[in-house]
Amino acid sequence: MMTLAMGNADEKLKILQVGHGEKFKKRLSDMGIYKDAQVKIIKNDIPGPLIIDIKGSRLILGRGQAQKIMVEGV
Amino acid sequence: MEKLEIGLAGNPNVGKSTLFNGLTGMRQHVGNWPGKTVEKKEGTFKYNDYEIKVVDLPGNYSLTAYSIEEIVSRDYIVDEHPDVIVNIVEAANLERNLYLTVQMLELGANVVLALNMNKAADDKGYKINADKLSKLLGIPVVKFEAIDDTGREELLQTIVKASKSPNNVINRLEYGSEIDEHIGQLEKIVNEDISGIDAPSSWIALKLMEDDDEVVEKIKESGKGQRVLSEAKKIRGHLSGIFGDDADAAITDARYGFIAGLMQESVKKPKIDKVTRSDLIDRIVTNKYLGIPIFLLIMWLTFQITFTIGDPLGGYIEEGFGLLGEAITASLGEGFLTSFLVDGIIGGVGGVLVFVPIIFLLFLILSVLEDSGYLARAAFVMDRFMHKLVGLHGKSFIPMILGFGCAVPGIMATRTLENERDRFLTMLIVPFMSCSARLPVYTLIVAAFFTAYQGWVIFSLYLLGIVVAIIVASIFKKTIFKGMSAPFVMELPPYRLPTVKGAIIHMWERGVLFLRKAGTIILAVSIIIWALSSLPIGVDYASQESVTGQIGTALSPIFAPLGFGEWQATVAIIYGFLAKEVVVSTFGILYGVGEEATTEEDAGFIAAIQSLFTPLSAYAYLVFVLLYIPCLATLATIKRETNSWKWPAFAAGYTFVVAYMVSFIVFQGGSLLGFA
Structure with missing residues (x-):
């Protein structure tokens, strides 16, 4: 188990927990980031936000936000 | 039909x-x-x-x-x-x-x-x-x-x-037997107890299971919701027990599950993800090292194109209004009506319309950048800087960039920020970006005092605007917008070829809004300022005896600690509120250079300005003009975008304080260091 922010480019991961407040958690799940969803990291350059692939679409996610999402390798 | x-x-x-x-x-x-x-x-x-x-x-x-x-x-x-x-x-x-x-x-x-x-x-x-x-x-x-x-x-x-x-x-819609069963159960009670809500009862049931504030509120208002609400609460507890998560997370999961089923049956995907053209472009455009140079290049081009084409067009409009003014003077003769039309309406509204080509062009280029998908990349590239310096995320950078052209489109571009607090904070700092209207003021004063260091003085003002914006933003972030840092998530759309029609409609929509809404307010205030400058009857327009002149004289001591306590400087600041470049034309009128105020080369005019300021107080004045109350069009736009007078009033108030403080530091600090 690690945070999404620790993942490497091209890594496929499964979301275990979204440790955000209710409101943002809802927003993330509306965009496809929710527990059990699969993500692929497209870009993870430190510092700066990440680009991830969710169900075939690309999302920019702030680094701070990615640090609160727990994932594991698929 | x-x-x-x-x-x-x-x-x-x-x-x-x-x-x-x-x-x-x-x-x-x-x-x-x-x-x-x-x-x-x-x-x-x-x-x-x-x-x-x-x-x-x-x-x-x-x-x-x-x-x-x-x-x-x-x-x-x-x-x-x-x-x-x-x-x-x-x-x-x-x-x-x-x-x-x-x-x-x-x-x-x-x-x-x-x-x-x-x-x-x-x-x-x-x-x-x-x-x-x-x-x-x-x-x-x-x-x-x-x-x-x-x-x-x-x-x-x-x-x-x-x-x-x-x-x-x-x-x-099938959300799994567990959830479907509870929806049915709750739906039954909704049907029995609740009437007067014009939505499917199964939807109401589902929303109650998700604890949707609005629906819960409506049910409460209906007065007969006790049974439904307590049942919903029970179900929520039950679901979170089973799924080990909130009930609404379970429902989200169920929806995605249902969709995954649909996809399975109706869409064939390749086993290995193909690399698309968008991906290839992004490898360069969002590259760690190339991203920022590319962004800067695109911004530079944006301004080059806007001003190269927009400036001459604005010049034609200016000339057109000049001719119109002359024609009116010629046909009506000197008089009250002529003064009203030429000084009041044309001077005020015309002064703002001169910027229409620049604004429309900026909107056009912005639309193209937006429609092509580039703006999302710009937000990505700039995020780390914005985060560290301002506490806003990358998206806020786009309005700030536009602010260098004109604060009005900049403030309108804050619409792309979905978080209201971020929007308001960005709106408050956009006016510190030194807009094109301030450039004529710099040019005039620089020509009078700083010919040797022209470029550096102007550059220092642009830089000062950015520094002040960053400081102010971080102060606001720690005070009025405290602890409300918006999380950053946005879609990265694939690159698309923008259409001409789409871009033009985009530009038109935004531009016309500027013309219509800001225009009405500007007209009204132009008339007020004209009236104040013409009264009492018989005085020369905008002379020291006029109401404006008297107000300028009365208020000028306020600015004495900043080094420019003369009434003319104060009057120019008052007029500059209409549009910042009006500061220049005001000096023109006050020193009797005439209506054609862009007289940077006029030796007599330069001498008059030199008698009004010292180099130090001139610089303090420029700093003040850079930072003080956003122009009327900007405030009108803030009013429109926030739908309240509170924010434009606040923007006007705090920028005045900031401008006063920074100018004070510049002038008094400079004096202590022995500058004059």
């Missing part, structure tokens, strides 16, 4: 506006949703024997009660009963887009699913079986292209057909 009403719905960036523009052309009306600050676009078009009204719903990912846009959309579906909801989805992004579709179906909407940008899906190797999808969902599914006419006819036929025989497919 039969009338139909359709609503266009979909995620942001799926081509909703493109279709809207394609259908309605210029027959559009832009207003606000009643009582909301959300923009409402409507239009009409004729198709065969139908007159079809189109309402463009806000781009949404969901229909929860968390954002005004989402509430607006679902209220529209429930209250207005549109004949058809056309749900535009990006074919390459079908799975995620269907999340919204499913929620509209929950609401009992009569949906037609319109798959857009099918080419991009082909490129990714997706094979979408539209018939299969249609059968599974029970609603029509049409492939079309919003940018041209491909599939338009079929889409329209389908819409008309769907309006005749509406599909209600609530029963087809």
Whole structure:
């Protein structure tokens, strides 16, 4: 188990927990980031936000936000 | 002629506006949703024997009660009963887009699913079986292209057909036996107890299970909701026990599960993800090292193009108003009416209209950058700087960049920020970006005092504006916008070729708003300022004896500690509030150089300015002009965008304080260091 922010480019991961407040958690799940969803990291350059692939679409996610999402390798 | 009403719905960036523009052309009306600050676009078009009204719903990912846009959309579906909801989805992004579709179906909407940008899906190797999808969902599914006419006819036929025989497919949505069972259970009680809410009872049940604030509130208002609410609470507890998560997370999961099932049956995806052209471009554009130079280059080009083309055009407008003024003076002779028209109306409104070409061009380029998908990349590239320095995320950088051209489009561009607090904070700092209107003021004063260091002095002012914006933003972030750092998540749309029509409509919409809304207020204030400068009757226009002159004289001691306590300097500041470049023309009038005020080369004028300031007080004056109260058009735009007088009033007040403080430090500090 690690945070999404620790993942490497091209890594496929499964979301275990979204440790955000209710409101943002809802927003993330509306965009496809929710527990059990699969993500692929497209870009993870430190510092700066990440680009991830969710169900075939690309999302920019702030680094701070990615640090609160727990994932594991698929 | 039969009338139909359709609503266009979909995620942001799926081509909703493109279709809207394609259908309605210029027959559009832009207003606000009643009582909301959300923009409402409507239009009409004729198709065969139908007159079809189109309402463009806000781009949404969901229909929860968390954002005004989402509430607006679902209220529209429930209250207005549109004949058809056309749900535009990006074919390459079908799975995620269907999340919204499913929620509209929950609401009992009569949906037609319109798959857009099918080419991009082909490129990714997706094979979408539209018939299969249609059968599974029970609603029509049409492939079309919003940018041209491909599939338009079929889409329209389908819409008309769907309006005749509406599909209600609530029963087809399957969220697993556990959740479905509870929906049924709760639905029964809703049917028994609740009346007067115009939405499907199964939807109300589902929303209660999700603990949707708005629906809970409505149920409470109905007065008979005790049984329903306590039952809903029990179910929520039960679900979170089973799924080990909130009940609404379980429902989200169930929706995505249902969608995954649909996808499995109707879409074939390649085993290995194909690398698309967008990906290849992004490898360069969002590259760790190249991203920022590319961004700066694009911004530089934007300004080059805007000013190279826009400045001469603005010059023509200026000349046109000059000629108009002369013509009026010639035909009416000197007099009260002439003064009213020439000094008041043309001087005020004309002074602002000179910037219209620049504003329209900036909007045009912005639209192209936005439609192509580049702005999302710019937000990505700039995020780390914005984060560290300002505490805002990358998206806020775009309005700030636009602010260098003109604060008005900059403030309007804050609409792309979905978080209201971020929007307001960005609006408050955009006016510190040194806009093009301030440049003539710099040029004049620099010509009088700093000929040897021209470029550096002007550059220092631009830099100072940015530094002050950063400091102010971080102070606000720790005080009035405390602890409200907005999380950053946004979609990165694939690159697309912008259409000429789309970009022009975009530009037009934004530009006309500026003309209409700001224009009325500017006209009113121009008249007030003119009146104050002409009264009492008999004084020379804007002389020390006029009301303005007297006000200037009375207020000028305030500015003495900043080094410019003369009444003329104060009057110029008062007028500069109308539009910052008016500072220059005010000096022109006050020193009797005449109406043609752009007289930077006029030796007598320069000498007059030199007698008014010392180099140090001149610099303090420039600093003040840079930072003080945003011009009227900017404040009017802030009023429009925030829908309240509170924010423009605050912006005016605090910028005055900031300008005063910084100027004070510059002048007094400079004096202590021995500058004069």
